[in-house]
Structure formats: C-alpha cells, structure tokens
Amino acid sequence: MPIELKMPALSPTMEEGTLSKWLVKEGDVVKSGDLLAEIETDKATMEFEAVDEGTVAQIVVAEGTEGVKVGAVIAIIKGEDEGDAPAPKAEPKKEEAPKEEAPKAEAPKAEEPKAEAKPAPAPAASSGDRVKASPLARRLAADAGIDLAQVSGSGPNGRIVKADLDGAPKGVAKPAEAPKAAEAVAAPAAKSAPAPAASGAGNPDIPHEEIKLSGMRKTIARRLTESMQQSPHIYLTVDIVLDPLLKLRGELNKSLESRGVKLSVNDMLIKALAIALMEVPDCNVSFAGDTLIKYKRADISIAVAIPGGLITPIVTGADTKSLSAIATEAKDLAARAKDGKLAPNEYQGGTASISNMGMFGIKHFTAVINPPQAMIMAVGSGEKRPHVVGDELTVATIMTVTGSFDHRAIDGAVGAELMAAFKRLVENPLGMLA
Numbered sequence: 001m002p003i004e005l006k007m008p009a010l011s012p013t014m015e016e017g018t019l020s021k022w023l024v025k026e027g028d029v030v031k032s033g034d035l036l037a038e039i040e041t042d043k044a045t046m047e048f049e050a051v052d053e054g055t056v057a058q059i060v061v062a063e064g065t066e067g068v069k070v071g072a073v074i075a076i077i078k079g080e081d082e083g084d085a086p087a088p089k090a091e092p093k094k095e096e097a098p099k100e101e102a103p104k105a106e107a108p109k110a111e112e113p114k115a116e117a118k119p120a121p122a123p124a125a126s127s128g129d130r131v132k133a134s135p136l137a138r139r140l141a142a143d144a145g146i147d148l149a150q151v152s153g154s155g156p157n158g159r160i161v162k163a164d165l166d167g168a169p170k171g172v173a174k175p176a177e178a179p180k181a182a183e184a185v186a187a188p189a190a191k192s193a194p195a196p197a198a199s200g201a202g203n204p205d206i207p208h209e210e211i212k213l214s215g216m217r218k219t220i221a222r223r224l225t226e227s228m229q230q231s232p233h234i235y236l237t238v239d240i241v242l243d244p245l246l247k248l249r250g251e252l253n254k255s256l257e258s259r260g261v262k263l264s265v266n267d268m269l270i271k272a273l274a275i276a277l278m279e280v281p282d283c284n285v286s287f288a289g290d291t292l293i294k295y296k297r298a299d300i301s302i303a304v305a306i307p308g309g310l311i312t313p314i315v316t317g318a319d320t321k322s323l324s325a326i327a328t329e330a331k332d333l334a335a336r337a338k339d340g341k342l343a344p345n346e347y348q349g350g351t352a353s354i355s356n357m358g359m360f361g362i363k364h365f366t367a368v369i370n371p372p373q374a375m376i377m378a379v380g381s382g383e384k385r386p387h388v389v390g391d392e393l394t395v396a397t398i399m400t401v402t403g404s405f406d407h408r409a410i411d412g413a414v415g416a417e418l419m420a421a422f423k424r425l426v427e428n429p430l431g432m433l434a
Helices: 097-117 121-127 135-144 174-192 194-198 215-230 243-259 265-279 323-338 412-427
Strands: 002-006 016-022 035-040 045-049 054-059 065-069 073-079 233-241 285-288 291-294 300-302 304-306 309-311 352-356 375-389 392-406
Touching (some): 243 323, 265 323, 265 352, 392 412
Antiparallel strands (some): 054 073, 304 309
C-alpha cells in the first residue's frame, strides 16, 4: 500500500513549517534513516528522516512552500511490498484472461520506479543531493564551491558539519549547480516582491531589495510583539564591580587548563543568575493567566545570535552545576545552535534568560522578556570607570546590568531583591563555589 509522508511536528508547539528543500526526488529508492527533506520550524532548520523503505512515488508539496500544516501529506512512498505485488498475480494469468490483462496494465507502473532507481545513485554521488550534511554546511559548501561528495563527515552517522569543510578542496564542478538552486528559490520571491510596494511599505523610489521573512524571523517578530503588548515590562538597573570575578576567573582557568576547559565571564554570570533565582524564588516564575508557576530549579536560557535570527539554548539546572560543567555545556549548545542542530527540548522552556552584548561593546541596553518567562537579564560590557570607595575616588571595571521583569508576576521590590543578590554574587564570586 502507498505510504503517506506527513508534515512532522518537530517540536511540541509546532503547528506549521516551511518545506525548505527536498533531498530526494520522485523515483528515488529510500530506506529507513535516509534524509528526505529539510524543514524550517520557527527556531531552526531540521532534517526529516525516512522511517519506511520504498520508492518515492510522488512529491506532493514542492520545496520552498511555506505554512505547511502539521499532518499534511507532503509525499507518497510506494512500499517494497507494492513492487512485488505483480509476481503473485502472475500465477492466475494462465487461468483467467481478465486477470491476466490487469497485471499487464500495472506492470509498467511497477517497473518505472525500478528503471529510474538504477541511474538515481549516479546523480546523487555527483551532485551531493543524498550526502548527509547539516543545512549550514550545505550553504557554506555552495558558497565556497566545495563538493560535499568529496568531504568526510564527522557528525552523527557520518553527517558533514561546518568543521568538516575546513581544508576541503574548492573550485570543483559542484558550485555550478549552487547558483541554479539559488535562482530557483529566488524566483518565487522575485515574483512576490511587488506586493509590499503596492501596499505602501517602504519607498519604491529608493534603490532597495525586499527580503522575504524566514519562519524564524516571523516567529521572533510575533512572539516579541506579543511580549511587549501583553507583558508590562519594568526595568531595574545596577552597576556591578567586575574585578573580583575577573580575578577569580583567571585563577580558575589556570587550574582548569589541563582539562581543556576555559571559563568565560558569561559562564560565571549564568551561575550567578541561577543562584540568585534560588535565593529569590519569587522571580523564578511564569505568569499563566489566573495562576503563577513557581519553578524549583533554575534553567537559564542563553541568547545566541545565529544566521537569520536568535535562539535561546538552555543550561538546565544551572544552580546545581559546577562552573566547568556550565562552561562545557554552554559552549556545546552555542556551537550546535549555529549549526542548526539543537533538539527542540534544548531551546524550548527555561525559567529565565540572560542576554550578554558586552562583547560588542554595548554599555547598557534593555531586553524583551522571552515568554512565558517572567524575566531576562541584559548584560553590558565591563569597562574602566571612576569608582568611589568610601571617600576615595578609584578606578574599577564596572559592568551595567538591567533586569526586565513582567510586572504581572514580579513586583518591583522583588525584582530589586534579585538584582541585589546577583550583584552580591558577582562582586563576591567565591560564594558561587560554595
């Protein structure tokens, strides 16, 4: 019987997605575990694997189609048992003429996929369409002119990841096909481009280009708009002396060097926020209509910029983890986030967030709360500033931090307690090691 491939729910909240790219074509023979398509969710581009074996009989939804509902049929696979069906029917051919004609009519259909299946592997080997690679690796390979068929993958099941492209030979025949793919995707966008101009968006007299929003960007726009509209934000700012934390970090990194672990300032701030949330549990909450959800552990979401948007991988139970464990986990999560390889449970949830823009030289900013969380910590850069100790003017490394709180769930005084606890932990960092 034909097997219907349906749009999968790649996350608990996914209702629809974009079928970014087919990795197979009609007539291809697939087996369990083969990559069939790349599907863009609201947070990442993920690969869809085959569960059943058979031949791709029909691609129902074309690549590039947006808003495909979960459960909608996207392709049809003809199972292996269907290909063997004519053989048993051949026995009654000698007895009944009508039955003999029916298999003859079906025979060409059964043989067509087999005829196409023979040449299918050759193009796959030369074009790299069937090569297992992350979406980011595919894009980078196309830009650099690298034939993925000539690259060995170090990822799961031999999948090619970004790191595998370093030192790969460039300038092979593969890049010639990349512009074609780009043109094929760009063509529909070009057709739809006049629509925004007709509606009055932008100034058509100024040279410009119109970029179609990705599913991720649409989701970011929708969720953050809802956050600002529905969550009354209150902002609390403190200046924190960073020198004690920087000194401890240097000492810890010397002792951790033999283990290959290097702590960042952000790793230590994650730990400080997690402990502060345990000290002030009324800030470790979510607002849920007529109820308030109070969490018993601190799962800290880390804002990570990736191509096309922002994602927030989560360090779970950061209040109980060591600094070295947080550093190792945060580094792994950030790397896999940029490669689009996070599982939904690794970026959905969290009890509070931290966004650090200090590495960009940003002194002070406010962040939008990531719903359904009730707070986010915005961290600026540490810089030398005048600092008064007692009656003496000194110079210290000062960092400005602003907490955004959902005033429906957290009162200003409670938010101030959290900011004070966070400041105390950063300025006396040995308390994080207790």
